[in-house]
Amino acid sequence: MNSVETLEYNTERPYLIIPEYGRHFQKMVDYAMSIKDREERNKVAQSIISVMGNLQPHLRDVPDFQHKLWDQLFIMSDFKLDVDSPFPITSQELLQARPEPLEYPQNHPKYRFYGNNIKRMIDVAIQWEKGDKRDGLEYAIANHMKKCYLNWNKDTVDDKVIFKHLFELSDGQIDLASGGANLTESVQFLKQRVTKSSRPSGSNKKGQRGNRGKKRY
Numbered sequence: 240m241n242s243v244e245t246l247e248y249n250t251e252r253p254y255l256i257i258p259e260y261g262r263h264f265q266k267m268v269d270y271a272m273s274i275k276d277r278e279e280r281n282k283v284a285q286s287i288i289s290v291m292g293n294l295q296p297h298l299r300d301v302p303d304f305q306h307k308l309w310d311q312l313f314i315m316s317d318f319k320l321d322v323d324s325p326f327p328i329t330s331q332e333l334l335q336a337r338p339e340p341l342e343y344p345q346n347h348p349k350y351r352f353y354g355n356n357i358k359r360m361i362d363v364a365i366q367w368e369k370g371d372k373r374d375g376l377e378y379a380i381a382n383h384m385k386k387c388y389l390n391w392n393k394d395t396v397d398d399k400v401i402f403k404h405l406f407e408l409s410d411g412q413i414d415l416a417s418g419g420a421n422l423t424e425s426v427q428f429l430k431q432r433v434t435k436s437s438r439p440s441g442s443n444k445k446g447q448r449g450n451r452g453k454k455r456y
């Protein structure tokens with residue numbers, strides 16, 4: 240009966256700052272803080288770091304990981320452990336500071352069916368010197384725009400529409416209409432789309448055995 244009365248429940252124990260290490264690590268840190276001799280306190284802190292590193296031996300000797308362990312040691316001591324750290328001690332204010340809000344791109348292109356990457360490709364093409372290399376890139380961009388257009392709009396589109404959109408998106412710096420270029424026929428893009436959509440995902444070629452009868456591990 241006496242042994243039952245002396246049982247400790249987690250609800251009655253002190254709060255664990257980093258629960259992943261468990262209560263024994265927290266008791267080791269508390270013991271280190273209770274040592275008055277600084278030299279002895281440093282030895283105990285080094286021992287705690289070594290035991291913490293043993294949990295992930297493949298990262299134990301990595302400098303960045305060592306710095307992380309020392310930061311965690313100070314966090315578990317509520318920054319009250321006074322020892323000599325081989326790394327700069329990260330302040331409590333810095334660890335608890337809220338990160339800056341992440342700025343998401345707020346692009347609202349006029350022709351959304353082309354996607355944002357098309358505009359980036361156009362901006363790159365504009366920076367290139369005029370020549371065969373740039374002409375090839377501009378033609379590839381126009382072909383890709385036509386493919387995107389057919390994926391989200393009608394089953395056919397006039398090349399003049401694509402040239403007009405490309406001229407507009409490039410601020411008038413890419414004009415394929417004046418050169419009399421012809422893009423890939425719409426039928427070719429549609430054939431590729433039909434072939435991909437009609438291909439069965441789990442089909443087997445003739446003569447190949449299926450998955451039936453095979454062991455699954």
